[in-house]
Amino acid sequence: MHSTTLLLANTPPQTLPARELMAFTLGSHILLVPFGVALPFITLLMHHRGLRKGDVVALKLARRWSAVMAVQFAIGIVTGTVLSFEFGLLWPRMMGRWGDVFGLGFGVEAWAFFLEAVLIAIYLYGWRRLRPWTHFWLGTPLPLAALLGAFGIIAANSWMNTPQGFTLDAQGNPVDVTVRQAIFTPIFGPQYWHFAVAMFLTAGYVVAGVYAVGWLRGRRDRYHRLGFTVPFTVAAILTPVQFFLGDNLARQVFHKQPVKFAAAEIVWNTDTHVPEYLFGRLNEDGTISGGIKIPQLDSILAGFKPSTQVTGLTSVAADDRPTATQATIVHWAFDIMATIGSLLILLALWYAWCWWRRRDLPRSRWFFRCAAVAGAASLLTVECGWITTEVGRQPWIVYFNMRVSDAVTATRVSSLWTMFGIVVAVYVLIFGAFLAVLLKMRTRWRIADESPAGQAGALGPEAGTPYGPREGTMATTGAAPDPGTPQSPGGAS
Secondary structure, rough: HHHHHHHOOOOOHHHHHHHHHHHHHHHHOOOOOHHHHHHHHHHHHHHHHHHHOOHHHHHHHHHHHHHHHHHHHHHHHHHHHHHHHHHHHHHHHHHHHHHHHEEEEEEHHHHHHHHHHHHHHHHHHHHOOOHHHHHHHHHOOOHHHHHHHHHHHHHHHHHHHOOOOEEEEOOOEEOOOOOOHHHHHOHHHHHHHHHHHHHHHHHHHHHHHHHHHHOOOOOOOOHHHHHHHHHHHHHHHHHHHHHHHHHHHHHHHHHHHHHHHHOOOOOOOOOOOOOOOOOOEEEEOOOOOOEEEEHHHHHHHHHOOOOEEOHHHHHHHHHHHOHHHHHHHHHHHHHHHHHHHHHHHHHHHHHHHHHHHOOOOOOOOOHHHHHHHHHHHHHHHHHHHHHHHHHOOOOOOEEEEEEEEEHHHOHHHHHHHHHHHHHHHHHHHHHHHHHHHHHHHHHHHHHHHHHHHHHHHOOOOOOOOOOOOOHHHHHHHOOOOOOOOOOOOOOOO
């Protein structure tokens, strides 16, 4: 406790509100990122199925998902812009000193953001005005633009975790910047692929979860079956891949950021034959309360043998490592992420077994209950991943080069807390409006599907929307149109 009090005494009072504000905005924005990165790919996958098989239901799902994609992107503009401004407002000393080294990542993300905005506009516009396959191929760069944006952000964050590509002059300022080294840091590859696959996996489970809920409520039509199967299959395929990517990233952290690894595994002293603790709490004196102890497992996981030496938190001075409370937070976040990932593998295997045996979905309601929960669980793992990354790096904002306390703004504490309150209120309104729009869209689509006009294939309440292909374009693909759909020149439904 004495060491924690001493650390807090040496920390500027602005640090707490600045960190809380940054954590809130980052934690809120990250909930939208899986859909910005992966929903375009899932939508195009369904779109391709609709065109290739002449599947009107698949096209209906694709055009509806494209509407959700556009709404999500609009909300992401607001939350992402606020987050970008906060880097300069809350951490001006970091940006002023290190911006020339790692700022290119933010530039790449900005270019990708504008490119994605243009491509989304073309994709939505094209439902009504372009030939089907032309429209589809114009949409294919969307996932690449989304991945490019993720590339920029992860490049900046991985540099903060393993900074390189510069030398320091006599005053401690970075000079002789090597851009390639600053972008492709030692942790960049493992962190980027782990993040990218997490986005696709999370979006797949969330989208499938929506249709799993409909399935549990008795909506067993082909619309809900297809809406569940395609995104869930994407997520199920990627789940075991993500498990190995996560294991590889943890091992890279063990080598490149040993103190962060020690925090994630609450290892106090450097030693071999180190046990693994599932959950539990690290105390200030290095003892561990609670949790499940598995002898030697931490050393085995780190280096594949019990004799592997694991660096402990006490390998560095107390003010150069996370506090016991911070280490416990990181440890719990890491364990929650690993636990949920393991459970999702079991769910994916359940799905694969039933599909291999019967070429059909599992028939158990428990499977669909688990699938409905999987989306929320995946979002929780995304939050836990960022907690592990950011809190585990404390007290450094640039790992072993600049402390958080040295980077924080000199703005008055009261102003920072006021800003925090305003941002929370605005975000509550923004996310409330986002959910309200989605619920209204869902209600409108359900009315269209359940009305006699919708069942007959005629134009329903969606007739005036900019995201629905006009009826008749299916004929231009060479596939047979739905017999209940009236034909008119130049569109698809």
